[in-house]
Amino acid sequence: MEKKNRVILVLLDGLNYKNSDCMGYMTALEREGKAKFAKVLSEMPSLSKPLYETILTGKKPVEHGVLTNEIPVMSKEKNIFSLCREIGLTTGASGYYWLSELYNSAPFDKLRDTNTHDETKAIQHGRFYTLDYYPDESVFLDGEHIREKYNPDFLMIHSMNIDDTGHKYGSESKEYRYNVRTADNLLSVFVPRWTEAGYTIIVTSDHGMSPDGMHGGKNELEAEVPFWIINDSAETKLSHKMEQVYVASIIGNLLGIDTSGMKNKAESIYRGY
Numbered sequence: 608m609e610k611k612n613r614v615i616l617v618l619l620d621g622l623n624y625k626n627s628d629c630m631g632y633m634t635a636l637e638r639e640g641k642a643k644f645a646k647v648l649s650e651m652p653s654l655s656k657p658l659y660e661t662i663l664t665g666k667k668p669v670e671h672g673v674l675t676n677e678i679p680v681m682s683k684e685k686n687i688f689s690l691c692r693e694i695g696l697t698t699g700a701s702g703y704y705w706l707s708e709l710y711n712s713a714p715f716d717k718l719r720d721t722n723t724h725d726e727t728k729a730i731q732h733g734r735f736y737t738l739d740y741y742p743d744e745s746v747f748l749d750g751e752h753i754r755e756k757y758n759p760d761f762l763m764i765h766s767m768n769i770d771d772t773g774h775k776y777g778s779e780s781k782e783y784r785y786n787v788r789t790a791d792n793l794l795s796v797f798v799p800r801w802t803e804a805g806y807t808i809i810v811t812s813d814h815g816m817s818p819d820g821m822h823g824g825k826n827e828l829e830a831e832v833p834f835w836i837i838n839d840s841a842e843t844k845l846s847h848k849m850e851q852v853y854v855a856s857i858i859g860n861l862l863g864i865d866t867s868g869m870k871n872k873a874e875s876i877y878r879g880y
Contacts, residue, residue, distance in 0.1 A: 611863040612807045612838070615754070616687075616763045618662070619790050620655060620703070621770025621822070623815025627833035629784050630791035633810065636798075636837060645845045647834045649814045650852065652823045655770070656705050658813035658851065663687045663710075665855035665869030676705070679714040686710065687855060688729035690864040691761050699732040699757055701750035702765030707735045724757075732757045739771040743786070747793050751800070761862060762806075766790060773816035778828060783816065798837060807838035807861050811854065 624646050627633070636642035649658055650667045656676045657668040664684040668674050671684050682689075688698050688710045700706055704715040710729040712720065715737070723733035734749040743766040750764035768786045776782040794810065801808055812832035814822045822829040836845065836857070852870045859866035 612861040613760045613805060614762075614858055614861050615750075615801050615806045615808045616662075616761070616858060617794070617808065617810040618659075618702070618763065618765040619769055619787075619810065619812050620765060620767045621773045621814065621816045622787060622790070622812035622832060623778055623828050624831040624833050625815075625828060626778060626784055626787050629787045630794075630833075631788075632791045632795040632798075633833075633835055637835065642835045642837045643845050645834045646848045647811060647832050647851050647854065648848070649830045649832055650850075651825060651830075653814035653825070653830045654823050655703075655813050656709065659706060659765075660684070660686070660709060661851055662811070662813065662854045663858075665852050665859075665866070665871075667852060673709070679708045681713045682709045685868055686729070687761060687858055687862070687864070690859065691862065692729055692731075694864060696760035696862065696864070697732075697757060698730050698761050699750075699753040699759035700730045700763040700765070701734045701746050701753060702736075702763055703739075703767055704735045704737050706730065706763070706765060707733060730763075732759060736767075739767045739774075741767065743768045743790055743793060747797055751797060754801070754804070761858075769812075770816070773822075774820045777818045777820045778816040779818045802837065807836065809854075809858065810835040810837070 637644045650661045654676055657673045660671050660673040663686040664671055691698050707720050708715050732753045746766045772782045772786045811834040815829045816822055817828050856866045856869040856871040
């Protein structure tokens with residue numbers, strides 16, 4: 608299948624839909640018609656590792672079998688990284704070590720896996736961290752280093768500070784909103800560089816966060832997240848509300864990889880809970 612676009616997926620872990628209104632830069636892109644925006648309904652359970660797998664495979668946790676954060680299990684499904692590799696596309700990631708465990712090797716070995724550059728892996732070029740408070744700025748800088756040096760067709764950048772402060776202080780806290788605003792500021796620095804380099808950028812989250820600092824269930828603060836796509840293509844259509852299982856096919860269609868095994872609709876149905 609012919610390659611169409613290069614894609615950067617930014618996953619802001621733990622960002623709920625409600626607090627996306629703190630993100631002035633992303634709002635500006637939407638208002639100026641430079642980004643499309645939607646509300647996404649997370650799958651259940653609304654936990655990180657199961658939803659990384661959902662976002663990258665298009666399957667629900669009960670289908671792909673990754674149901675908890677606690678078990679270091681590798682993906683058994685075709686995913687965006689592996690499908691890229693099947694057609695010779697270059698992959699990279701700057702993110703939490705669970706990504707390495709899901710798509711490269713498990714369990715994670717800090718000495719072996721923190722810095723990964725291996726053409727045989729699903730994630731060929733990776734910088735993986737283990738501390739939830741590893742600065743978001745460093746995550747973005749690590750990702751930009753991978754982009755500039757290795758020129759990946761698909762790059763995932765995954766930050767944890769919003770989730771970390773949400774667990775500590777809750778989603779109604781000034782600390783949580785501060786980190787949302789910090790992520791927005793980082794995007795204002797990097798997105799113009801990426802668009803100039805010809806990338807389509809997707810910004811979303813895995814799950815939200817409750818006022819008491821938890822997630823996992825179907826409450827809208829835990830299960831509703833924002834979704835932006837930044838490109839100039841009129842071909843990419845979004846409903847205002849969509850299910851998370853369709854994110855993988857959106858990414859795959861942009862990259863030109865085979866999404867025939869994924870739930871694949873231009874405009875998905877938002878079933879709600």
